[in-house]
Amino acid sequence: MANAQQARRVVITDKNARAFVEKILVANGVPSENALIVADCLVQADLRGVDSHGINRIPSYMARIRNGVLSASASPLVKQVTPAVVQIDGQNSFGFLGAKIGMEKCIEMASTFGIGMASVKGSNHFGMSAWIVQQAVDAGMMSLVFTNSSPALPVWGGKEKLIGVSPIACGAPAGDMPFILDMAPSVAARGKIYKAKRRGEKIPLDWALDAQGRPTDDPAAALEGVMLPMGGPKGSALAIMMDVFSGVFSGAAFAGHVTNPYDPSKPADVGHFLVAIKPDLFMSMKEFEDRMQYLYKRVTESEKAQGVEQIFFPGEIEQRVRRERLQSGIPYAEAEIEALNDEALKVGVSPLPT
Incomplete structure (x- = not known):
């Protein structure tokens, strides 16, 4: 059954995917300029092959809007704290908005002072961290991008969900192949488990434990249990670090209280x-x-271990996937298309053109 569902894919161009999502967002009360940002960030994730953070997130976002727990119409507020530091209140708007404005301000301040820093509170999920890193790279800047997230991991030695699978991201410009790191402190990002559940697929046994603390390949059971940190106590400590910088420092929720x-x-x-x-x-x-460039060559041309055909720089595989998908389109599971079209039907938007 899983293999049959995995084989069924619908290919959509990035242009059509972006326009479709924009229409759903606007129909749900999101201002057009904000809808463009959200749609573009989601499609950028799909183009890079980070399907767990792409337009398939729309149904969950719209459910939050309908329930009044995510503000469709809000825009973030910016407060200048020092010449090189801003604080942003997301006003419960989409996380993409606060993150984009925050990085824009960081780039502007760094252009003058060498470094710029932004702290954001009152925000929401901002999708794939790499798009914010790319925003800095496109401006010729190095960057750090942290966020916290809802409980998914136990702290090392614990058994309850307490710390989020909060991504660690950073980057640096390097010509045609920039350095872009975007990784979760868990063995796998939780979004990949949600994706496997939507697509009827199994997950590797080392990703998560079920509610009874047993390894599981069932994504539904994994979501009832806990994710596993990478490297044991090291992954746990990195997840706590994300909560310190993103939650404690900003004034946002932390210590297991992010929704x-x-x-x-x-x-x-x-x-x-x-x-x-x-x-x-x-x-x-x-x-x-x-x-x-020298670092890139040293990394990618280093002696390969047995069975390894090619060594990649962080972010290089995603760059290749993006080039391919810009040419051939983005593959989505039929179940994902159906869920998106259900959202379109609710607000009178035409189905996603295939």
Whole structure:
């Protein structure tokens, strides 16, 4: 059954996917300029192959809007704290908005002062962290992008869900192949388990435990249990670090009090922490880029272990997938298309063109 469902895919162009999502958002009360940002960020995730954070998130977002726990019409408020620091109140708007504005401000401040920092509270899920890193890379900046999230991991030695699977992301410009790291402190991102559940697929046994603490390949059982941190206590400590910088520091929810994006019962109050840094603070930009290029070559041309065909730089695989999907389209599971079309039907938007 899982293999049959996995084989059924519908290919959509990024242009059609973006326009379709924009229409659903606007029909649900999102201002058009904000809808464009949200739709583009979701489609960028699908283009990079991060399908767990793409337009399939729309049904859960719309459920939160309908239940009044995510503000469709709100826009973030910006407060200048110091010349190089801003605080952003997301006003319970989409996380994409606060993150985008925050990084824009960081880039602007870093252009003048060498570094810019933004703290965001009162926010929501902002999808794939790599799109914010890419925003900085496109401006020629290095960056750090942190966020916290709802409980999914036990702390090392514990058994209850307490800390979020909060991604660690950072990047640096490097010509055609920038360094972009976007990773969860768990063995796998929780969004991948939700994706497997939607698609009727199994998950690897080392991703999560069920409610009884047993390894499971059933995504539904995994979601009732706990995710497993990568590297044991190291992954647990990294997840706590995300909560310190994104939650404690910002004034947002923390210590297990962030609401799951699939839970439409109350606001999420997610926190983010963003930093942009000028790469040429200590050397010329050309020297920095040359050094990054040397690092890329050393990494990708290093001696391969047995059975390895190619070594990739962080973010390189996603860049390749993006180029391919821009040409051939984005593959979605039929169940995902049906769920999106159900959302379209609720607000009188035409089905997704295939």
